[in-house]
Amino acid sequence: MDYEAKMQRLGEIVALLEGEKLSLEDASKLYAEGVKLSEECRVQLTETKMTIQKLQAPAENGEG
Numbered sequence: 001m002d003y004e005a006k007m008q009r010l011g012e013i014v015a016l017l018e019g020e021k022l023s024l025e026d027a028s029k030l031y032a033e034g035v036k037l038s039e040e041c042r043v044q045l046t047e048t049k050m051t052i053q054k055l056q057a058p059a060e061n062g063e064g
Contacts, residue, residue, distance in 0.1 A: 003044050006037045013037075 001009070013034040017027060 003041060006041050006044075010034055010037050010041070 013030050016022065017030055017034075022030070
């Protein structure tokens, strides 16, 4: 699942948790899914940021 799809699913999870009368078990499962997706997005953003910094480093040092 790509970043955009994960963010969309996170939005769906938030809406479900805020709007629906869910059982504790269902709410817990949705919350766990949301935490997992959030962490995956955070990791992906961190990796992307590091890649961008590596790409910018030669330009900032007058290389490339």
